[in-house]
Amino acid sequence: METAKSHFFSDMSVMLGRSMRHIFRSVDTIFTVCLTPIAMMLLFVYVFGGAIETGTDNYVNYLLPGILLMAIASGVAYVAYRLFLDKQRGIIERFNSMPIARSTMLWGHVLTSVVSNVISIAVIILVALAMGFRSSAGILSWLAVAGILVLFTLALTWIAAIAGLSAKTVEGASAFSYPLIFLPFISSAFVPTESMPAVVRAFAENQPVTSIVETIRALLSNQPVGNDIWVALAWCIGISIVAYAFAVRAYNRHSAQ
């Protein structure tokens, strides 16, 4: 007898196709995701930027990595929202009573999140280019930036999956993303950490956003990435693994209560 596992990839592509349709039938969600980060970028560049000392003459270049992370943090909230609806409306039950590998449903949502975040990031980079963002990075550095952003998206998406699967209300499903969206503020994303009080600075320098921001910034400006890239990778992969384990647990608990 054929097993569910032998169809893992074809089942997953059906699930991916399903949630991609959900995304493309509400394209406005992608633009809503872009809106706040773009507004932040405008605000910081044209209002606060003149007063901020970063040691670079191009503040857009300094700012962009943090803005991208912010966009991802707000983008993944939709995964939580969609998973919550699937759970509430009972479509998960239909899938679970069929002979398909259970995790394909989660993977479908997660990969869709990666695709939609890639689109919002592309939109934001285009806006940044219009605002004067310039990069001397080569193709390899850009690939490295893309890789780190995808890993960061995966990490946050699995956190979003936990929230969506264990939430009791729609509001609860997306509430988790607010602290994540806020995290870049207490990092080197907008201003260098040197000016912060000791305690805040200690937090800012050791939380994941700073190492990721520093890595992307160094890659985009052709500077040596140093240790930051390993710290950044460790954070992204570590969070992904832990969050994945909890998301699968939340999924199984929901399916077999």
Place this chain on the structure above:
Amino acid sequence: MEKAIEVKGLKKAFKGKEVLKGVDLEVKRGEIFALLGSNGAGKTTMFRILATLLRPDGGAAIVNGFDVASKPEQVRHAISLTGQFAAVDEVLTGRENLIMIAKLRHLAQPRQVADDLLKRFGLTDAADRKPSTYSGGMRRRLDIALSLVGKPNIIFLDEPTTGLDPEARIEVWKIVKELADSGTTVFLTTQYLEEAEQLADRIAILHEGRIIAGGTLAELKKLFPQAKVEYVEKQPTLEEIFLAIIGKKEAV
């Protein structure tokens, strides 16, 4: 294998509260079996266990020859679930819903399967609309059509006519009867006694976690004192009046 479903001493408790207290029942192949019970009797729990969505605490449930707890995947190949808690996708159109399920059942020609089912259930015109634009009856037909993708041997219908108007209900009954005629085993739950009377070959009554009576309608009737002949003026029910008027209107 004559029995489609065999349940012995099935037990399930939630947070210390016993919902199923040792349920025994058998469903024969190709019959329509109705599980009757009021809200909270344990019907949904029973269904979720048989559909491999929930693990029993004790006892055994064999569906299509496989134990639900130890061989859930084989059970899933044989069954399909419809109703209350197995939804349709609201964003996809009716046709896309059917194609998606056909692909997940790894059928060779998902589009053809979808077209055939749309035709069979009178949904061809609505195929490219979202289910949110459907009437209650159309939704239920789509729901049942989704369950028939891949021709499963056993179909679970959870309260198939709850919330439907009388016409749509009669339509669903017709579909269920046709299913059973084609050899599919139908296991349904209902709160409507009339529904069980109309459809079911055999009926079991679940009450407070136990089957308190079971058998054919004739057997159940025997549990009561012999019918005595009484003269009663036969008044039409409101449903009969409603259907008669609607029917007349359509005939004009």
